[in-house]
Amino acid sequence: MPAFWILIIVFAVAAAGYVLGRRRAMVSAGGDIRNLHSLPGFYGTNVALSGLVAALVVLAVWTVAQPVLIERSVANSLPPDSYASTAERSLMMADVRRVANGLDQAVEQGAMTEQASRDIRTEFTDIRTRLGEIGVALGSNVTAATLRAAQRYRAMSATGDLWKTILVLALSLGGTAIALARTNMDFRARPTVERGVLVLLIAAACIAIATTLGILFSLIFNTIEFLRLFPPAEFFFGTTWSPSFTGRGGGSQLGILPLLWGTLYISVVALLVAVPIGLFAAIYLSEYASPTVRSFAKPLLEVLAGIPTIVYGLFALLTVGPLLVDVFGAGGLLGVGWMRGGTAVMTAGLVMGIMLIPFVSSLSDDIINSVPQAMRDGSLGLGATHSETVRQVVLPAALPGIVGAILLAASRAIGETMIVVLGAGAAAALSLNPFEAMTTITAKIVSQLTGDADFTSPEALVAFALAMTLFVITLGLNVLALWIVRRYREQYE
Known part of the structure; x- marks a missing residue:
C-alpha cells in the first residue's frame, strides 16, 4: 500500500x-x-x-x-x-x-x-x-x-x-x-498528554540538532580526506584556481583565495546597496510613515524576500548586465570601456543587494520599534525635534541590533549561489575591478559536484572543503550577530 x-x-x-x-x-x-x-x-x-x-x-x-x-x-x-x-x-x-x-x-x-x-x-x-x-x-x-x-x-x-x-x-x-x-x-489524561507533547517537542529539537551535527560531521570527514590528498598550504594560500580532472589535463591547482576574494567582494557590493536602502526604509516605516502607508508598504517591501533566487539571477543576466554594459561598456553611454560583458561583480552585487533589502529593512524595523517609547518621550520633552530624536536617541539605541541585522544579511549574501552563477560569471580572479567577471565559493561547489565526478579525487572532495570554509565564515558572522543582539538586549530591556 x-x-x-x-x-x-x-x-x-x-x-x-x-x-x-x-x-x-x-x-x-x-x-x-x-x-x-x-x-x-x-x-x-x-x-x-x-x-x-x-x-x-x-x-x-x-x-x-x-x-x-x-x-x-x-x-x-x-x-x-x-x-x-x-x-x-x-x-x-x-x-x-x-x-x-x-x-x-x-x-x-x-x-x-x-x-x-x-x-x-x-x-x-x-x-x-x-x-x-x-x-x-x-x-x-x-x-x-x-x-x-x-x-x-x-x-x-x-x-x-x-x-x-x-x-x-x-x-x-x-x-x-x-x-x-x-x-x-x-x-489522569492531562498530565499524560502534556508529558507526551513534551517528549514530542524534545524529539523535534533533537532532530534539528542531529541534522546540524550530521551536516557538520559529513563536511569535516570529507574535508579531512581532501586535506589528506591535497596539500593544505596550497589550498588555503594558493592564488590560482584551476581544477583538472584525471584524464582531462595536468595537475590541479586548487587555491581558495580567488574564490574567497570573489565571495567577499560581491557580498560587500551587495551590502553597499542593501544597507542604506534597507535602513532608510526601516527608519521611514517605523518613525515617519502613517499607519495606512505602513500597512501596505511593509508587506510590499517584504515581497522581495519571497522571490526565488533563480528569478533574481535571470534578472541579473537579462536586464541588469546588459544595462550596465550600455552605460559602462566601450560603446556605452559613458564610453569608458570598463565593462566588456554583462557578467561581472557589479551585476551580481547590485541584484543581490536588491534581494537583501527586505532582510535589512524588516530586521532593522523590528529593532527600531523595540526601542522604549520612554526614550523618545524624554527626548521630545527636553525640546528635541522628531528628526533630532531619531538621529540622536533612537538610532544610537538601536545601533547594536542594526549591526546584528547587517551581519545576518552578510551571511545570507555569502551563501548565495544562483545570482552569482548567472550574474557574476565563472572566472576565479584576484582583481579590484568591479566590472570584471568573478566567481564565489558557492558557485564552485556546484560546478565541482556537477557531471561525472570521481568522489575519491581531490577535485570532487574539494567541494566539501569549500563548504566547510563557507560554514566557518557564516557561523562566525552569525555568532557575532547574536552576541551583538544579546548585548543590546541586556542594555535596553
Missing part, C-alpha cells in the same frame, strides 16, 4: 480515537464533566496520540531505511564479474532501479505476466521488447544479471511494503485500543 494511503488511514484512526476517547470518558463520568479528572478533550487527545505517534515514527523510519537496505542487499548480490569498479556497480544499480520500475509498469498495464517476470532466463528477449513497448528505455549494458537483480529488487520492495503496511496499521489500531481501554473518569 502506498505511504499516502497509510497516512490517510492512520490519521482517520486517530480522529476516530479522539471521538471515541472523549465519548468514553463522558460515559464513565455519567455525563457530568465535573466528575472527570481532566477536560474531555485531553482524553480524546491521549487516545489520538497513542494511535498516531508510534505509527508515524515507524512509517517514517521504515520509508527511509527500506530503500537503503534493499539497494545494499541487491548490490551485494550482483555477480562480481559483472562490474569492474565501484563506479560501474553504481551505474549498474541505476539500471536495476530503472528496470524494476519498468517491471512494475509492465505488470500494472498487463504488458507482462508475473510468470514472465519470474522466468528471466527464458524470457529475456521478450521482456526487453515488452518493456520497450511501454516506454522503458533500456541501455545496451542491461544484461540478464541486471534483470535478475531488478526482479529481486522489486520482490524485496513489495515484501517490505507489505510488512510496513501491516506493522504501521497494527501499531495504530493497537495503540488506539489500549488507550481506549485505559480511558475512564479517574485516568
Whole structure:
C-alpha cells in the first residue's frame, strides 16, 4: 500500500480515537464533566496520540531505511564479474532501479505476466521488447544479471511494503485500543498528554540538532580526506584556481583565495546597496510613515524576500548586465570601456543587494520599534525635534541590533549561489575591478559536484572543503550577530 494511503488511514484512526476517547470518558463520568479528572478533550487527545505517534515514527523510519537496505542487499548480490569498479556497480544499480520500475509498469498495464517476470532466463528477449513497448528505455549494458537483480529488487520492495503496511496499521489500531481501554473518569489524561507533547517537542529539537551535527560531521570527514590528498598550504594560500580532472589535463591547482576574494567582494557590493536602502526604509516605516502607508508598504517591501533566487539571477543576466554594459561598456553611454560583458561583480552585487533589502529593512524595523517609547518621550520633552530624536536617541539605541541585522544579511549574501552563477560569471580572479567577471565559493561547489565526478579525487572532495570554509565564515558572522543582539538586549530591556 502506498505511504499516502497509510497516512490517510492512520490519521482517520486517530480522529476516530479522539471521538471515541472523549465519548468514553463522558460515559464513565455519567455525563457530568465535573466528575472527570481532566477536560474531555485531553482524553480524546491521549487516545489520538497513542494511535498516531508510534505509527508515524515507524512509517517514517521504515520509508527511509527500506530503500537503503534493499539497494545494499541487491548490490551485494550482483555477480562480481559483472562490474569492474565501484563506479560501474553504481551505474549498474541505476539500471536495476530503472528496470524494476519498468517491471512494475509492465505488470500494472498487463504488458507482462508475473510468470514472465519470474522466468528471466527464458524470457529475456521478450521482456526487453515488452518493456520497450511501454516506454522503458533500456541501455545496451542491461544484461540478464541486471534483470535478475531488478526482479529481486522489486520482490524485496513489495515484501517490505507489505510488512510496513501491516506493522504501521497494527501499531495504530493497537495503540488506539489500549488507550481506549485505559480511558475512564479517574485516568489522569492531562498530565499524560502534556508529558507526551513534551517528549514530542524534545524529539523535534533533537532532530534539528542531529541534522546540524550530521551536516557538520559529513563536511569535516570529507574535508579531512581532501586535506589528506591535497596539500593544505596550497589550498588555503594558493592564488590560482584551476581544477583538472584525471584524464582531462595536468595537475590541479586548487587555491581558495580567488574564490574567497570573489565571495567577499560581491557580498560587500551587495551590502553597499542593501544597507542604506534597507535602513532608510526601516527608519521611514517605523518613525515617519502613517499607519495606512505602513500597512501596505511593509508587506510590499517584504515581497522581495519571497522571490526565488533563480528569478533574481535571470534578472541579473537579462536586464541588469546588459544595462550596465550600455552605460559602462566601450560603446556605452559613458564610453569608458570598463565593462566588456554583462557578467561581472557589479551585476551580481547590485541584484543581490536588491534581494537583501527586505532582510535589512524588516530586521532593522523590528529593532527600531523595540526601542522604549520612554526614550523618545524624554527626548521630545527636553525640546528635541522628531528628526533630532531619531538621529540622536533612537538610532544610537538601536545601533547594536542594526549591526546584528547587517551581519545576518552578510551571511545570507555569502551563501548565495544562483545570482552569482548567472550574474557574476565563472572566472576565479584576484582583481579590484568591479566590472570584471568573478566567481564565489558557492558557485564552485556546484560546478565541482556537477557531471561525472570521481568522489575519491581531490577535485570532487574539494567541494566539501569549500563548504566547510563557507560554514566557518557564516557561523562566525552569525555568532557575532547574536552576541551583538544579546548585548543590546541586556542594555535596553
